[in-house]
Amino acid sequence: MRLWTLHPRLLDATGLVALWREGLLGRKVLSGGTTGYRHHPQLRRFRDDPDPVNRLGCYLLEVWEESRRRGYRFDRERLGEVRTESRLLEETRGQLLWEWSHLRAKLTLRSPRWLEDLPETPEAHPLFRLIEGEVRSWEKGFKDAGRISSCDKAACRD
Numbered sequence: 001m002r003l004w005t006l007h008p009r010l011l012d013a014t015g016l017v018a019l020w021r022e023g024l025l026g027r028k029v030l031s032g033g034t035t036g037y038r039h040h041p042q043l044r045r046f047r048d049d050p051d052p053v054n055r056l057g058c059y060l061l062e063v064w065e066e067s068r069r070r071g072y073r074f075d076r077e078r079l080g081e082v083r084t085e086s087r088l089l090e091e092t093r094g095q096l097l098w099e100w101s102h103l104r105a106k107l108t109l110r111s112p113r114w115l116e117d118l119p120e121t122p123e124a125h126p127l128f129r130l131i132e133g134e135v136r137s138w139e140k141g142f143k144d145a146g147r148i149s150s151c152d153k154a155a156c157r158d
Helices: 013-030 041-047 052-069 093-110 112-116
Strands: 089-092 128-131
Touching: 013 041, 013 052, 013 093, 041 052, 041 089, 089 093, 093 112, 093 128
Parallel strands: 089 128
Antiparallel strands: none
16 A cells, blocks of 8 residues: 555556555545554554544545546545545655655656656645655655655755
8 A cells, every 4th residue: 555645646547546546445444444454554644633534535635636637537426525624744855755766666667658757856745744854664665764854945845
């Protein structure tokens, strides 16, 4: 499961579809509708919210909007009622940059043409407010969390 800090517009078709499906699974997990994935680290930042199911719903609304912009037909009804809120979740620039590197590596193999058209700097999903900091401790597969710790405005847009 990968719930990207990156803006959904940066994902290729495969990545966007996967994000939608994994986000829906995450909501099911957070609402107690499944026994699997209950302790998945990608859910931690949502689980820490006072209303994690709704917060993940807010996240998925942007994924759904991106699907509409591309002419896809993701089923909005799968989200049910979502109360949109202006409060943002904090995420570190280090996490965003690590994910940017991770996505670019995936796209090198899976979708090199999409990779060519990506901007030079990553953009965060609108649910997140970027703060200085390193890659999150819950990030699986990242051995040296201090390697990517921050970026300036030119290298990382809010």
